[in-house]
Amino acid sequence: MNADLVFDLVLGAGLLWSAAGALLGRDRYGAVILFIVFGLLMTLAWVRLAAPDIALAEAAIGAGLTGALLLDALGGDSAGTAQRGASRWLLLPLAGAIAILLAGALRGLPAPSGELREAVSAALAHSGVSHPVTAVLLNFRGYDTLLEVSVLLAALLGVLGAARDARPARLSAAPLLQAATRVLVPFMLLTAGYLLWAGAHRPGGAFQAAAVLAAGAVLLALVGMLGGWTRPALRTRLAIAAGPAVFLLVAAPSFERTLLLQLPPQHAGRLILLIEAALTLSLGFILAGLFLALLRGDTAGDGQA
């Protein structure tokens, strides 16, 4: 009990310190690094909350992909622009006041009823999978996941639109890095496949598998083996559309008989694997695309070429 509490307190202090440092630090580069540290500490917080699915996603997406995006956004200009003094000194008291207000509102809450939790464990046997988080994501609340892919598609379209006149960028890198990447990427594909398969009965699934795929693409781009996107090719677009398309096709036959996106219990396991495989492909391409569309060429390399 005491060791747990000490760990929680240290982790909480670390989270607040890294967040404050990322927001208030003078140097932009340092701020982004501290934000990545914040993401990694969040991963530990999810482990403490017994949420390994979120921890996996946070490590790969929250800390990894967001970090890569932010570092790329810094580009060459990492010079700190000094924050205005007045607002800096106002910030912490304001944050403290809001925090006290919010935390105070938590005190009067009744004990959690656990109704949803019980409903999930009661229906788990008919969901086709034995891992409750996957059952919620792909079966009980499938429309959340479908809408989420749609939001991601919209975001990717927005990113491609905003970056439309960018030149296709390709970074240059040392041959040793490229050789190491050639070894690493097949293992990342293998890991993604495992995570996809494991999602049915333990932490893992389409999101985490897609995050690993996207991380592989980011790695390939960083060592110059994959160029940035300007206009995705037809193949890429088909892969991006596969997830939502398969999801809708699988769910469409049940539209008139049962609830929206409800899967027939006798085939649910196989259907979920099919949907997850398509989602992994789509999400992997979309997440990779978010990075690749924003990739800046390294100007030093361009000058030499």
Add this chain to the structure above:
Amino acid sequence: MSSGLFYAILGCALFALGLAATLLLREALRRVLAFNVMGSGGFLVFVGLAQRDGVVDPVPQAMVLTGIVVAVAATALALALLRRLEQTDAHEP
């Protein structure tokens, strides 16, 4: 105090820090960081509160998983718009 409640309160503090920074900071990149901190705080409150009796609840966990993926998409879109803004500013004196 259960660790669920502890992380819910920590989430409140992070949300407040992110909100204040989003409102007060001038630099656009910091605001992107700030809304991410705000989001993380919200996620902690969501999962922490549901699990304050110490029992794992898969429903908020699944929704936060969705939220994290949406947050990175929003961040990428914000950074794309930010770059567009910088280019526009650079063209106009």
